[in-house]
Amino acid sequence: MxxxxxxxxxxxxxxxxxxxxxxxxxxxxxxxxxxxxxxxxxxxxxxxxxxxxxxxxxxxxxxxxxxxxxxxxxxxxxxxxxxxxxxxLAPALLGLMRWGMRWVPGAPVGPTPFTHDCGGPLDAGIVCASCGEAAPPPGDVALPDTGTAEGT
The missing domain is CATH 1.10.10.10 (Winged helix-like DNA-binding domain superfamily/Winged helix DNA-binding domain)
Known part of the structure; x- marks a missing residue:
């Protein structure tokens, strides 16, 4: 082997x-x-x-x-x-909370410790680091060329 x-x-x-x-x-x-x-x-x-x-x-x-x-x-x-x-770590926690509510059957929906000045709950999202525009969650992420072939 x-x-x-x-x-x-x-x-x-x-x-x-x-x-x-x-x-x-x-x-x-x-x-x-x-x-x-x-x-x-x-x-x-x-x-x-x-x-x-x-x-x-x-x-x-x-x-x-x-x-x-x-x-x-x-x-x-x-x-x-x-x-x-x-x-x-707030965005990471928010993202995991949102993921759990959506994808874990029976996951309890608890209060979020993250609220906006208006009182509404905050949500994590993905934004462009250059222009600040919101982006949809990625499907396949383009990785930088590391000089190695996938799967090798």
Missing amino acids: AKREVNPRECSLASALNVVGEKWSLLAVREVFYGVHRFDGIVRNTGAPRDVLAARLRTLVDGGVLRRVRYSERPPRDEYHLTRAGRE
Whole structure:
């Protein structure tokens, strides 16, 4: 049997998933967007095991998504707040929420933590980085020429 060469495509998505791609990570970020900043509240609202959530929060802090803010010295306790990088996850969270509502049978429709000044819910979309014009979701995405043939 011939061995197949494994050559994973390196990209920023893979790098991002190293920070936010573990189970419970984005749910923890969702809770902080909802204004839940303390560990016990995040555990309660996500259902994550305490030890696993502690590890995910450490990764999110180390990855620059969240920052810890001390609110008690004795015993030492921290709250979690979004950094600029964390706030920039809003479109990704909105996109996943929209996808779940549309494509996951029986998915509950919860409130969105993202609202416009008018009070309406915000939605994620794809826009041109140059002109700002909205674009429909892509079918096949044109990838830059990497010098490798597809499937090899």
